[in-house]
Amino acid sequence: MIKSDLLKLINSTKTPTPQLLKLLNILEEKEYVVNKQWQRVQEESKQDEVSGDDTSTDDVISHIKDDTDTNPLADTNETLLSLRQRLLSKDKSILDDPKSTVRTNDYHESIQQDMFNELLDLALVLKSTTLNFSNALMGEDKDMISATSNQLSANADTMDRVGSNLNNYVSNKLGSKISLFWMIKIALVLFVVFVFILIIAKLLPSM
Numbered sequence: 001m002i003k004s005d006l007l008k009l010i011n012s013t014k015t016p017t018p019q020l021l022k023l024l025n026i027l028e029e030k031e032y033v034v035n036k037q038w039q040r041v042q043e044e045s046k047q048d049e050v051s052g053d054d055t056s057t058d059d060v061i062s063h064i065k066d067d068t069d070t071n072p073l074a075d076t077n078e079t080l081l082s083l084r085q086r087l088l089s090k091d092k093s094i095l096d097d098p099k100s101t102v103r104t105n106d107y108h109e110s111i112q113q114d115m116f117n118e119l120l121d122l123a124l125v126l127k128s129t130t131l132n133f134s135n136a137l138m139g140e141d142k143d144m145i146s147a148t149s150n151q152l153s154a155n156a157d158t159m160d161r162v163g164s165n166l167n168n169y170v171s172n173k174l175g176s177k178i179s180l181f182w183m184i185k186i187a188l189v190l191f192v193v194f195v196f197i198l199i200i201a202k203l204l205p206s207m
Helices: 002-012 018-051 057-068 080-088 100-177 180-206
Strands: none
Touching: none
16 A cells, blocks of 8 residues: 555656655565565464464564564664575574574583583592592502511611620620730731732742
């Protein structure tokens, strides 16, 4: 109705103004949009009937009215080319589904939550493994230190016994006789052995 009146007005004027031409283009675009949306709503209503969902006519009309009830002369955020591509596409775009952003955010949040839980579990496992390794290492070191300490104590006791036995032997067998005379005898024996070795060393080259 509005389009036909506008066409009559343009035909009646010899030189149509740019505003009239722009208004005509906008009306054609809006008519195209309404037709495509009506076709889509009909297809969705058929699918809903097959699946068992009921869509009322008032909801369909309000849906179309919300999409078309805009100022025809106002600038829109969506270009005509993108609008045509969106309407002619088989799949619904993100702009057609207002819940897609919420679903996308929920999906990413679930992924982040899963990653956080996995990292937390990994940190707990690493902590437990580190503590177990540290306890095992400290236990082995403790056992090794204890064994070494016991061995050193046993060696010290053995040395003490040997020292006490030597002292007892010297005091019981030799008494006060172990003095200068005994040391002179040892020195003479060593001197005789040394002279004997020198004689043998001189005789061997001549042979």
